[in-house]
Amino acid sequence: MLYKQKKNQGPKGNRxxxxxxxxxxxxxxxxxxNEEELVADVIxxxxxxxxxxxxxxxxxSDMNAFFLYCPSxxxxxLSPWETIGSQGARNFVLCKKTRTEGMEEVERSTRKGTGNWKAWIHKSLSIKISSH
Structure with a gap:
């Protein structure tokens, strides 16, 4: 008997x-x-x-807004550019990236379109300095 290979077979490697x-x-x-898939693709x-x-x-659906951890x-x-099989694990945790208070404040001020760029820089620098 002859077996036909599937046309849509992915890259070789362990699944x-x-x-x-x-x-x-x-x-x-x-x-x-596939163990050769990138972490970004798995996310x-x-x-x-x-x-x-x-x-x-x-x-x-924004995969850039998430981290993938391998707690064991x-x-x-994990880096988005490493392969999923490089960890030797099969259990992972997906977490949303947290946004800092300074980032939210800067985004809020730039969305409004109020103020000028000097005020925006001063505000973002004062937030960074006060958080340290």
Whole structure:
């Protein structure tokens, strides 16, 4: 018997069942990825699966607004450019990036369109200096 190869086969390599826990959600999202996939692509896939399942809280689709952690291996966030299989783990935590108070204040003042650029720089510098 002859077996036909699938035309849509992805890159060669091992496939992993990953489990991604989203902070504030009821349970993990599980899906299969290639171990050579980039962390950024895994975050994107997780956000799409999360939205498709109608989970709460609503996260949005901007993968740049999230970090992926591997708590069993290391405490810092994974680089979006490393491969998911490089950690040797299958359980991850997806966290939304936090925004600092200074960033929110600067964004609020620039959205309004009020003031000039000198006032904006002075305000952002005073926020940074006062937070230290």
């Amino acid at each position: 992993l069942l990953v489990s991604i826990t989203v902070l504030g959600s009821a349970g993990p999202i599980r899906f299969v990825v 994107d896939t997780a956000l799409k699966a999360y939205a498709r399942e109608g989970r709460r809280p609503v996260l949005g 291996v290391r405490s810092d966030a």
